[in-house]
Amino acid sequence: MIYLLLINHLVTHSGKINKRTILVCTYIAKAMKSSSLLIITLVLICGIVFVVEGLTYLLNDSIEIEITSDKEVYHPDEVMNIQLSMESPRDIDGVNILIEGIKNSRDIYKVSRSYEKNITKGSNNITIEYITPSCSKCTGIDPGTYFINATVAYGDMALNATHNITIDI
Numbered sequence: 001m002i003y004l005l006l007i008n009h010l011v012t013h014s015g016k017i018n019k020r021t022i023l024v025c026t027y028i029a030k031a032m033k034s035s036s037l038l039i040i041t042l043v044l045i046c047g048i049v050f051v052v053e054g055l056t057y058l059l060n061d062s063i064e065i066e067i068t069s070d071k072e073v074y075h076p077d078e079v080m081n082i083q084l085s086m087e088s089p090r091d092i093d094g095v096n097i098l099i100e101g102i103k104n105s106r107d108i109y110k111v112s113r114s115y116e117k118n119i120t121k122g123s124n125n126i127t128i129e130y131i132t133p134s135c136s137k138c139t140g141i142d143p144g145t146y147f148i149n150a151t152v153a154y155g156d157m158a159l160n161a162t163h164n165i166t167i168d169i
Contacts, residue, residue, distance in 0.1 A: 093119075
């Protein structure tokens with residue numbers, strides 16, 4: 001009976017319970033059937049387990065990001081489609097997004113876009129169409145490997161993803 005009341009209480013107040021919580025509560029309830037003081041101890045221990053499970057859930061409550069392009073190798077003056085994919089466990093307002101890449105010899109990013117977006121639960125995508133720069137001393141771009149970086153920031157979180165591309169003549 002005590003076991004069922006504890007499980008009911010945890011599910012009612014948390015909306016989430018897992019196998020480990022049930023096993024701990026079952027073990028303790030069976031060991032402490034006779035004493036009311038021990039029942040109080042049981043409730044406290046199950047409460048601690050619930051708090052730890054809740055903290056674990058909150059720590060895993062972040063956006064997953066990936067940045068990709070439609071190809072790996074590009075030529076000068078060619079269209080490049082850059083996609084930032086974000087998977088969010090919940091709706092988040094005011095997410096700051098920065099996409100930068102193809103840094104030239106003067107330390108200037110040839111791709112540089114920033115956004116403030118409200119992210120919805122599930123999949124969210126941003127696609128940028130960009131014309132690759134000419135390879136020349138004037139643009140500061142030589143043939144080679146370049147990086148496209150994405151930073152997604154909200155609250156106290158900042159997530160980064162990087163994708164490399166090659167510019168060839």
